[in-house]
């Protein structure tokens with residue numbers, strides 16, 4: 295799954311690498327704290343998924359139907375991006391680590 299960027303094809307992991315470099319360059323904390331905060335960010339974004347689903351269902355009487363399924367899609371993407379950034383912040387081989395884990399998880403049900 296590549297994304298076009300001008301005349302050059304850029305992979306999602308390359309874009310994530312650029313995001314990590316940008317975050318590192320603007321890190322007001324230490325590398326150790328920054329890694330922890332990027333891992334916590336996954337939970338923050340997952341909470342926003344839950345909030346958006348509640349907004350679709352209208353289950354909060356104070357807020358009503360405040361979100362669309364498109365908002366849920368955006369928040370799920372935020373979880374994915376946050377997780378990719380967090381993974382790339384703790385290993386330089388994030389793409390390979392993810393591919394190996396995806397293969398292992400899928401292999402549990404697809405290879406038998």
Ligand SMILES: [Mg+2]
Pocket residue numbers: 339342368369372
């Ligand atoms: Mg979000």
